[in-house]
Amino acid sequence: MNLHALKIFYTVALTGSVTQAASKLNISQPAITAQIKKFEKELNVVLFEPKGRGIALTSVGQKLIDPTRRLFTLEDQIESIIEDYRSHKSGKLRVVGTYLATSFLIPRWAAKFKSNHAEIEVTITTANSKNVLDQLVNYAADIAICGGEPKFYPDEVEWEELYKDEVWFVVAPDHKYANQHITFSQMMTEPFIMREEGSATRERLFALCKTNMVQPPKVALQFSGLNETIHAVSSGYGASFISSLAACEFVKRGELAKVYVEELPPINTIALCTRKHEKYEPFVKEFISMIRENLPLNDAL
Template identity: 55%
Template sequence: MNIHALRLFYYVAETGSVTKAAARLNISQPAVTSQIKKFEKDLGLPLFNPSGRGVSLTPFGIELAKQAGNFFTYEEQIDEFVEDYRHGRKGKLRIAATYLPANFLVPGWAAKFKACHPEIEMEITTTNSQQAFEQLKRHEADVAFYGGGAQDKPEDVDWLELFEDELWFVVSPSHPYAGRTVSLPEMMLEPFIMREEGSSTRARLVSLCVTYGLQPPQVTLQFSGLGEAIRSVMAGYGANFISSLAVREYVEHKRLARVRVEGIQLSNHIAICTRSHESVPAALQQFIDICRSFPPEL
């Protein structure tokens, strides 16, 4: 069906006048009349009754005008839907985040974003760095938030670094090393409580040991989350190598104690990762802008 001709017919039926429809569409009256006659011929059905004055629709014309009205109303709704997506007013954001940003950064940013974008649906998945990048590559996530070493950056992602935070060795306040400075070999003799393999921080600890020719520490307790590992160290057992962002408050309130290690000063890179060579949708760009505008207090 010729949609342009259907639109001309609909405006004639709605206004009750070829002249008014032509003015509304900014085309000549003869052009409207000619195209509608061709439209009737293509349909094989009359749309208008012969009439000396005005416009008189046939029964078929009346029903077609109703259907056309529904069609063009739905077309307008689709246009609005597209515009809402284009300008970031509606849609869905799928976020994959490693444990550090997922627990300490993304919730606050998401709350600020939702306050301004109530119709944007947000789905946040907490995972390790390897799986976060895999979800991004497989288009299962629109963006990945990463906290770890810059050397882990995949080649096929765009990397926007937000800030760095220090990596600390922490123990219980009752531990003999609490508040002290020790050597790296001494620290590596302690039992460690860490997250599962695939965690970027655990990989950084192993890499540190390799760099200094040391045997990696024994991981005597392993958890899939940061909170469980932190609470176990608080309870008085072992040590942890962890982002200062995750434990700063506990150290300040003396529920954990920092151990300084001679010659070692490492930091986490907190970054937003998107797929290379792809444009960033408006809603995602607005979320990224919020993340950049509200850095945490370190």
């Protein structure tokens, strides 16, 4: 397949305009039109059709968009890897983690690692569980620290359990359920303040609702950050379902209160994730070994 022509097709599809695609690719409009027609002839399909004053993708053209996007995303990542190697010959370690990992775990590991390897550049990125795994699979990160159910991890991911973290139901200290023992069904009648879709704890809660055949709670407020979620709950509205790592200090200070749900002790797996069959550079292997040797104790969480 002609990858140059495929790139032209993809650019026209993204911009929705031959004119904009020509400007972006620095190719003349007639050359773009000719390349598209030649490409369609080679494939024996029609990729675009007239629509008003512009053009639109045909049904087969629409089907090509997602795999083509993945192909050129991978191309960009390959170029990025090569550029990183050229710019950071001494080494660059890219770590991605969920909020919990990047707030409570990774900084300590990174500081310890940098004390022995000042020449290695370390970058740390925060994302929700789904995006963490996407970055790892798509070579945007070298290793990932992730929560959630490992059975839902992509096939390309090798995972290793680091420890089990409790997940707590929390409310404001003056909430009617504060420090009370109640049923799961009762808890689900409360309005919830939740992280965005793709968050491991959100997915965990909805899975528990399905398992217990209980209607999921109403998501009254949604935030993309855990800190915002915690402060909204402590302000007195609704409940949330969050890791003990994030909640314990707020509970100790009396800013949040636990709710004891009788049927279940929710547990979240914190895992070290890598790509299967990856041949990592020695300093990446050393960082992974250091993580294993410096795990927090479960009873200290």
